[in-house]
Amino acid sequence: MSHRQLMDGVYRYQRHIYDLTRKYYLLGRDGLVADLDVPAGGTVLEIGCGTGRNLIAVGRAWPRAQLHGVDISAAMLDTARASVAKAGMAERATLAQGDACGFDAQALFGRARFDRVFISYALSMIPDWEGALAQAGQCVAPGGRLEIVDFGQQDGLPALWKGALFAWLARFHVSPRRDLMPAIERLAQAMGGVAHSRALYRGYAVRGGLVRG
Template sequence: MSATDTASHSNLMDGVYRHQRHIYDLTRKYYLLGRDQLIDGLDVPAGGTALELGCGTGRNIVLAARRYRGAKFFGLDISNEMLETAKISIAREGIAGRVALAQGDATAFDTRALFGETGFDRVFISYSLSMIPGWEKAVGAALAGLKPGGSLHIVDFGQQERLPLWFRTVLHAWLAKFHVEPRATLRQVLESECEKQAASLSFETLYRGYAVKAVIKS
């Protein structure tokens, strides 16, 4: 995204979540399925680093930091409103010393400038690609942010191909209210990136296609 587009999207997300951020985690736990499976599969090494793109309220970082106590975590989000909630959650958990947050665009970011890091052992993206304009660039940026031997972990909405049509219709209409669009070409984009970088892809559908989970190992 251009600087103008980034500012516009940041303002949009701030507007969407200015009030919703206070109830976001309570309401989203019922339909952002697969997030805990993603965290369980991160396997962040002791002394390692992990970056979440689109970290939102910090919910995933808090849970991951509890599980991988020897690791450092970093979070990037375009919404300052969401980052304010994340800071509160992280301070409450007592993990501020090993978590750093920054405001930025997931499609183009400088890890050294934002975090003082040249790369991460793990990068994870949970239900954010479906909200990011130019999301394909976010995938490329995430892979570029990995250390050699690192891995990218993704969970997001699938195409609900084995769920009733009425359910898909209602869900997509609901998601559109929050500027969310399941990415029909996600698997193809990930496969293409893997071919470019000689990386391996694990891709699976969850809950009859409701969600998808992917891991790219460099």
Template sequence: MSDTHGQLMDGVYRYQRHFYDLTRKYFLVGRDEMIASLAPPPGGAVLEIGCGTGRNLVLAGKAWPEAQLFGIDISEAMLETARGAMVKAGMAQRAVLAQGDARDFDPDALFGRAGFDRIFISYAISMIPDWAAALAHAAKYLAPGGRLEIVDFGQQDRLPRLWKRAFFGWLAHFYVVPRADLCRVIGGLARETGMAGHCRSMARGYAIRGGLARG
């Protein structure tokens, strides 16, 4: 499954990766605010799942200059672009990127680490087939005091129906499916793990911001 999905994502982004950030700049709501709120401890480890072009990790590195940066993506094509972004930003020495599936990656094998102080997922949950398993898997690798932060498309529930129909149809062309049960799954994980969970709608339902915190 992971090989097939990785090949699919390579196909989708083989050319889009070159202009992805320019075209997504105005409608990936809430990601910059999420990055600005990460606040890892000094020298803390920050992992982005679905790091794509590396744009978000560069911002995280600038906002938190003492943080160690890690990223995984299932698309090797995207990782090629991300590695270039790290070099361009002067962060190649403090960032480690690896190909991995969000549902079963092994941080020890990939990075020589057992956990992370902050894990974030920006507009990738809507592209992961077994996304609920991916969330549960990520939560396992939160260090004590760690946080998992998520932002993704909402159900557009307080926006015009015509907008929702057209927008969801457009997203489907890129294999993007907003997850109606995201808040429910976060709440379930919070109960199962004893972590604190949060989830809220943003911008009239355009986006959802949620996450988990390990005490």
């Protein structure tokens, strides 16, 4: 089974309750959106856009931003398109199906680079997450930013909590990436950029990213 088929299977029904249930444990998403600081008329790309929840939040915070989202799951994109239209953003949002590890942004969106690129709780679901991270870096315009939030290693929380959470996440094909922060730093160095990363909520989540030189 391909990763695309797996994700469609996972979200065929979950997509209808995804936003309602995930808001209690996908922590740090709203902080990432608030920190994007999109330039006037700037372009934003979310990789793994899911239901469109985050892109809609970006659109509300920056009404002049041009919104773009890519996701491997056709089922999720159906929900995202309906949500974006309901929010009145269909004319400035373009959503497309593609593999986070290797999509052609120019072909999908008519542009290869974006002022802001972000990934929210998706790298932990992508088998070749380092490939997806490299692909995201390629989409960042000079002077632009890549921002990421995802599950951390729970280092500041009890061991029993970590074991239970990781076991539960595994049921949904989610694997928190221990080497995410070092990988972001390596990518920034390769791009001539500057990386940043920090733990959130005692290690429950991590925020990281880079500014491209």
